[in-house]
Each structure stands twice: as structure tokens, then as C-alpha cells.
Amino acid sequence: MVERKLEIKKMATAGSLESNDILIMISKGEGKIDIELESVVEKQFGEDIKKVIHDTLVEEGITDAKVIAKDKGALDFTIRARVRACVKRGVEN
Amino acid sequence: MNYRTLLFIPGNNPGMLQSSDILGADGIIIDLEDAVALTEKDAARILVREYLLTFKPEGNYFIRINPLDSPYFYDDLEAIKDLDITGLVLPKASVESMAALEDYLDKNDLDFEVIALIENAMGLETALDIVRASKRIVGLFLGAEDLTLDLGAKRTKESKEIEYARSKIIAAAKAAGIQALDTPFTDTDDLEGLKIDTRNAKDLGMTGKTVISPRHVDIINQVFTPTQKEIDYALRVVEGVKGAKEKGLGAFSLEGKMIDAPIIKRALNVLKTSGDYKEEYDELLE
Numbered sequence: 524m525v526e527r528k529l530e531i532k533k534m535a536t537a538g539s540l541e542s543n544d545i546l547i548m549i550s551k552g553e554g555k556i557d558i559e560l561e562s563v564v565e566k567q568f569g570e571d572i573k574k575v576i577h578d579t580l581v582e583e584g585i586t587d588a589k590v591i592a593k594d595k596g597a598l599d600f601t602i603r604a605r606v607r608a609c610v611k612r613g614v615e616n
Numbered sequence: 617m618n619y620r621t622l623l624f625i626p627g628n629n630p631g632m633l634q635s636s637d638i639l640g641a642d643g644i645i646i647d648l649e650d651a652v653a654l655t656e657k658d659a660a661r662i663l664v665r666e667y668l669l670t671f672k673p674e675g676n677y678f679i680r681i682n683p684l685d686s687p688y689f690y691d692d693l694e695a696i697k698d699l700d701i702t703g704l705v706l707p708k709a710s711v712e713s714m715a716a717l718e719d720y721l722d723k724n725d726l727d728f729e730v731i732a733l734i735e736n737a738m739g740l741e742t743a744l745d746i747v748r749a750s751k752r753i754v755g756l757f758l759g760a761e762d763l764t765l766d767l768g769a770k771r772t773k774e775s776k777e778i779e780y781a782r783s784k785i786i787a788a789a790k791a792a793g794i795q796a797l798d799t800p801f802t803d804t805d806d807l808e809g810l811k812i813d814t815r816n817a818k819d820l821g822m823t824g825k826t827v828i829s830p831r832h833v834d835i836i837n838q839v840f841t842p843t844q845k846e847i848d849y850a851l852r853v854v855e856g857v858k859g860a861k862e863k864g865l866g867a868f869s870l871e872g873k874m875i876d877a878p879i880i881k882r883a884l885n886v887l888k889t890s891g892d893y894k895e896e897y898d899e900l901l902e
Binding site for chain 2: 537542605607
């Protein structure tokens, strides 16, 4: 299986600041995945949320990106969905 | 399955999606159409996929896709074709859009149920043709807000302006042996008005109602649930029919009233709605 590799071409956002959602902003990185997180549950779940974001980016073929995430209590399925939507928007010309 | 309530859940709202299976509705309609902004169609499709693949919720999940005349119809279908859902709601249903949907479902070998949303004058007047254009259709659903807009009618709580539309949908649905699903009641706070509106729809022949507020679910379920008295009577009719058949009688009387085919049909409908229907009853009308 050929590993898919994609490149973020432009800044993109997905999600919202509504309760149970997360706002993801993605832009070109500096050679690695860099995640900046602000969350209502940062103390308890900050590292877990970052891992979900990181793993979803890798699944989508992204290894170089700067991510800013503002979380309002999103569950994993929402985090994954918003990251995927953001990548889709960021790789399009 | 007879759906007393089909509750709309906006497709791009994670909070509502994740609680959708505990709200008491007989079915859920995840909405990719009107409840999702044009700029968020892509994000909503992805969110709905993640939700359904992650939680695999039990129950009857429909997805309202965007209409054929939008740029999103086929994108929606592609995004959801591999999901384990009960079916699809086709908005702005027409003979043409139903044929396009059937064609897509045939080509992809999908056995989704289909509910046709009738919400313009042409759809209403060709409702039976729309039904005939689908092998998968299980219900006709009246969308009164858009319909009255198309008709140039004033939308009121009394709903006199949709009596014809309700009756037309009911007649087409009954002719085809599928469900007639009523338009949602849009005032989320007027629970007394909801009760009256739901009873009116049921008395005309609607078999269920679509819902836009979780607060409405219990009331509508109650209205569409037969009373114990109705269920008991229906069971007595069924027993009477069985007895008459054994004796080779065509017609018989029960509690002083002649029982004929329409009464038997009505009794069977009551039992279908209450969940007391048994497969063996299929032959009672033969």
C-alpha cells in the first residue's frame, strides 16, 4: 500500500466555538506537526485531545502543519471530523 | 416499522448528534439540507460519517440529503453510501429526482428505505407517480412550510391551508400501502397547540409526524399510540376473524356490530402501530 502524503497549501478552519465542538485552524508547518490547544478540559484531557488531532492528521497524510485548536468539550469523533474537514479545505487549491 | 415520530437533528451539530439516540423518537433524520449552511456542507458530511461510524447508534437513522437540483446531491450520496443507516429522505421530491435516486441506489446495490418529502405544488399533484418511481419508498412526508410558500398560501397554526395537501398525501400513501408522515409543528413552546395539530393530522389519516424539537417527541408518540381500549378491541376483532374463518363464515358480528374488511384493516393498523401485530395476521384479509 502506498502511503498517502498531502501538503497543506493554504490556511483553513473547520468547526465552531459552540459547546461540544472544536474550532481547528490549520496552516503550513515548519517541517513537523505543531499543535497549540486551548480547551475547557485542558488539564484533564489536553494531551489526549492533542493525540487525536495528531493521529488524525497522520491518517490524512499530513506530517507538516501548524494547528491551533480551541476546544469546547468535543468528543473524539468531533475532533477527528473537524481535523479531516480542515485538512480537506487546506489541501485544496 | 411504523414511525410515529421522526426527529430532525442538524448534521453539523455535534452536541445534538451525540444525544440523538436517547430522545425517544422512533426514528432520527440527520439533516444535511436546510439545517446546514452552504459553506459547511463538506464539514457536516464528515461529521455525520464520524458520528455514525464511531457510535453505530441503534435505532432507525435516516439522512436527509440535499435535493437533486443542488450541487450537493451526489456528493451527499457518495459520502453516506457505505454507512449502516435505515434510509434517506429525498427533499423536493419529484418523479425525476426519485428516478435519479433510485438509479444511484440500484447502481450501488443499496437497499436503503426512502422517504419522499413533498414540498411543492408539482410534487403534491404527482405524489402517486413519485411513489411509483421508487421500489424502496416507505413513506410520503408533507413539508408544509415550503409547500405553502410555493402555493402562495399563508401558513397558520390552524393549518386549514394544508388540509387538502394532508389529504392528498394521505390518499397517495394509503393507496401505495406506505406511511403518511406529517409536517413538523414549528412552535417549539406551544405544547397544547402541538397536541391539537397532531390530533388533527392523525384524524385525517396521517400515521406519524416529523419533529424539530425533542420536547415534542413524547406528546406526538402519545397521540399516535393506540389506547389499551383500542388495542383490546383490535385483538377481539382479530380473534373474531380467525373464528369466522375456521367456521367458513364470510362476515360475522362482534358486540352487535357487523365486522367487514375495513374494520379488520383498521384493527390490523392499530396492532401494527401498537407493536402487537403478528405475521400470521397477514392472511386475515385474504
